[in-house]
Amino acid sequence: MAQRKLLLGPPGCGKTHQLLQKVKTALESGVPPDRIGFVSFSRKAVQEARDRAAEAFGLTERDLPYFKTLHAMGFHLLGLQSSDVMSQADWQELGRELGLDINGVDDRSAKDGLILPVSYGGDAYISILERARMRCVSLQQEFSEASNYSLSFSMLERTASALEIYKSTFGKLSFVDMIDLAVTNGNAPYLDLLIIDEAQDLTPLQWKLANVMAERATEVVIAGDDDQAIHRWAGVDVRLFMECSTNIEILKQSYRLPISVHRLSQGLVRRISNRFDKAFLPTTREGRVDQLMSPHNLDLSRGSFTIMTRTNSFVREWAEMLRYNGYMFEMYGNSSVPRKLAEAVDAWRRLQAGGALYLGEVKALYTAMPKLGDGAGLTRGATKLLAALDPERAYSYEMLSENCGLIAPKDRGPLSTLRVGNDMSAYIEALERRGEYILDKPRIKVSTMHAMKGGEDENIVVDTSSTKGCVFSPFQDDEHRTFYVGVTRAKSSLTIINSSKKYRYMI
Numbered sequence: 001m002a003q004r005k006l007l008l009g010p011p012g013c014g015k016t017h018q019l020l021q022k023v024k025t026a027l028e029s030g031v032p033p034d035r036i037g038f039v040s041f042s043r044k045a046v047q048e049a050r051d052r053a054a055e056a057f058g059l060t061e062r063d064l065p066y067f068k069t070l071h072a073m074g075f076h077l078l079g080l081q082s083s084d085v086m087s088q089a090d091w092q093e094l095g096r097e098l099g100l101d102i103n104g105v106d107d108r109s110a111k112d113g114l115i116l117p118v119s120y121g122g123d124a125y126i127s128i129l130e131r132a133r134m135r136c137v138s139l140q141q142e143f144s145e146a147s148n149y150s151l152s153f154s155m156l157e158r159t160a161s162a163l164e165i166y167k168s169t170f171g172k173l174s175f176v177d178m179i180d181l182a183v184t185n186g187n188a189p190y191l192d193l194l195i196i197d198e199a200q201d202l203t204p205l206q207w208k209l210a211n212v213m214a215e216r217a218t219e220v221v222i223a224g225d226d227d228q229a230i231h232r233w234a235g236v237d238v239r240l241f242m243e244c245s246t247n248i249e250i251l252k253q254s255y256r257l258p259i260s261v262h263r264l265s266q267g268l269v270r271r272i273s274n275r276f277d278k279a280f281l282p283t284t285r286e287g288r289v290d291q292l293m294s295p296h297n298l299d300l301s302r303g304s305f306t307i308m309t310r311t312n313s314f315v316r317e318w319a320e321m322l323r324y325n326g327y328m329f330e331m332y333g334n335s336s337v338p339r340k341l342a343e344a345v346d347a348w349r350r351l352q353a354g355g356a357l358y359l360g361e362v363k364a365l366y367t368a369m370p371k372l373g374d375g376a377g378l379t380r381g382a383t384k385l386l387a388a389l390d391p392e393r394a395y396s397y398e399m400l401s402e403n404c405g406l407i408a409p410k411d412r413g414p415l416s417t418l419r420v421g422n423d424m425s426a427y428i429e430a431l432e433r434r435g436e437y438i439l440d441k442p443r444i445k446v447s448t449m450h451a452m453k454g455g456e457d458e459n460i461v462v463d464t465s466s467t468k469g470c471v472f473s474p475f476q477d478d479e480h481r482t483f484y485v486g487v488t489r490a491k492s493s494l495t496i497i498n499s500s501k502k503y504r505y506m507i
Contacts, residue, residue: 004214006245007223010280011265011488012256012456015223016049019195022221023053031192033059037066037213039073040197041206044454046072049197066189070206071175073213074182077189078173086172094166095122098159102126124151125159133176135235136204176205183208191217198454199244200224203235207244226276227269230450230482232475242276252280256456258287261490268487268507271480288493291507295497298461300327300444306457307446308486310466310505318446318463326430330442332451337428341420342438344368345428348414356394362386362404369408370419377408377417449486460490464507465499479505 009015019038026036038049050067054060061067068076075085088104095102100122118127128151132142139160143153167173173181182188183205194217196202196210201224214220222244229238254262262282269275292298295318309315315331322329322336329336347357347365357365363386369377382405389395389404400406408417415425431438445457462483470479483505487494496507 003247004220004222004245006248007221008248008250008276008278009223009225010227010251010254010278011225011485012254012491013251013280014253014255015225015251016045016052016197018251019049019197019221019223020052020056022193022195024057026193026219027057033057033063034065035190035192036064037189037191037194037217038064038197039066039068039070039195039210039213040199041070041201041203042198042454043069045197049195066191070202070209071178074178074180074186074209077182077186078178080173080178084171084173085178086167086174090166090170090172091126094163097166098122098155098162100125100155100159120150122159124148125156126163128156129160129163130174130176131235133180134203134205135237136208179205179209183212186212188213188216192219193217194220196220196222198224200226200229200238200241201231201234201236202240204237204240207240225278227272227278227481228453228485230453230478230485232478238274242274248276250276250278250280254280254282256491257282257488258285258490258492259283260287260289261487261494264289264494264507265484265488268480269484272477272484274477285492287490290493290495291498292495293498293500295321295463298495298497303443303459304457305444305459305461306452306455306489307444307461307463308449308452308489309446309463310449310470310482312448314463314465315446315448322444322446323427326427326434326436327444328431328436328438328440328442329444329446331446335442337424337431337438340364340368341418341424344418345414346439348417351397351400352410352414354396356396356399358394359386359389359391362389362395362400368418375416375419377406379405379407382406449482452489453485456489456491458490458492459495460487460493461495461497462486462507463497463499464504465497465501466503466505468503471503471505483507 007015007018009018023036027033038046040046046067046069050061050064053064053067065076066073086104091102091104102122104123104126118124128142128146129139132139135142139156140153143151143156167177191213194213196214199210199222202210224241226238226242229236229241232238257265259282307318309318319329319331319336335342344365347361351357366378366383366386371378371380371382385404397406397410415428420428428438473479487507
């Protein structure tokens with residue numbers, strides 16, 4: 001078996017750069033790119049590594065077939081097609097057979113290698129079934145530890161049996177099957193270099209697949225940071241990461257954290273009871289750390305900000321406050337003004353100003369315009385008239401009104417023309433009074449700390465609001481790690497909002 005190196009990368013220490021340097025060294029020594037593997041539970045980590053490797057070394061995605069998430073690796077090794085995998089329709093059909101409301105594992109979570117705990121409905125049973133397998137524990141243990149008293153163990157067993165029969169009958173596999181079967185039946189590739197990134201957040205089953213691949217690799221680099229292991233709730237056991245190798249290298253220079261943020265973060269990280277001690281240096285910038293007693297004292301008037309909270313419910317609270325105060329923001333990757341609406345508003349304004357639109361822009365505008373009732377902007381069947389237009393030409397208001405069924409008055413404002421609701425209209429008007437351009441990428445993001453892991457921003461805001469379950473959790477290292485991840489996203493300034501809520505984390 002190859003010698004394994006454990007590469008510990010504290011926040012902003014250039015872990016991905018170091019890993020790509022290892023890829024570069026391998027390529028320069030004559031290793032073909034299809035003999036290099038880069039795996040992780042995280043799509044974000046794999047996509048960043050693949051994109052950077054392709055750009056740096058003049059490669060294509062096809063040249064790097066083993067840069068994959070672990071579940072995608074299982075899918076590949078088993079030679080599966082999309083039709084082989086349980087779809088939402090399959091889960092719903094299983095639910096009908098059982099008399100349960102089942103939609104299956106959330107697609108975003110599955111692609112990120114996480115099985116989210118679900119507290120109600122048929123999906124709660126599916127979550128326990130899949131999580132037990134990811135953790136490599138019995139159904140009884142997972143059921144007991146879930147402590148969900150609304151569920152029945154007999155129904156859990158019935159669901160497990162029905163799921164296996166359904167999969168066998170229709171030749172389907174679940175998300176966990178992709179990894180489980182790849183461990184026992186997959187034909188792992190022979191690799192000269194295998195990199196396992198973000199390994200602190202692998203579940204026991206994911207570790208099994210990583211180990212199967214490592215057995216056929218000449219060189220193995222396992223990278224991560226135990227201080228940033230924040231997915232225990234998804235079945236992760238950080239001890240597997242900490243015990244995977246005694247050959248340890250620690251990156252010692254952060255290229256992100258200013259001195260003041262580094263100082264605060266080190267006081268925070270020392271609260272973690274079970275960790276590797278990692279001394280690393282900050283940048284030479286002093287930076288800034290502020291503590292505020294209320295979010296209303298926060299100045300968001302200029303600059304790039306990411307606001308982070310402990311749970312999604314607090315994310316939604318911040319979103320409402322930002323909307324009320326007329327700030328444009330991004331949440332869950334989406335702008336607070338839907339992109340299609342912003343494009344339609346912009347297109348109408350260009351027509352009003354005497355400009356012209358190309359066919360694709362016209363189609364998008366027509367899709368957004370009301371076609372029936374008072375204030376309709378188009379005649380019946382107007383969209384079908386666009387099929388005869390030349391895609392190479394640009395079309396003015398006059399051309400569209402004469403030939404393509406556009407009847408909205410040219411002097412009518414875009415919000416009225418598009419029949420935008422009162423709340424969204426008031427919000428867009430407030431944004432524009434503030435000088436925001438609704439087609440711009442929002443400069444303010446609001447996110448949970450879990451979703452922001454691996455990211456960074458010039459200005460970070462950490463809300464210390466928490467929940468009773470978190471404050472009284474027996475796993476307080478989880479809380480310390482989560483808020484450590486939050487504060488260490490800052491490149492320039494960090495603002496701590498000292499929550500006045502009943503439950504909060506003390507920084």
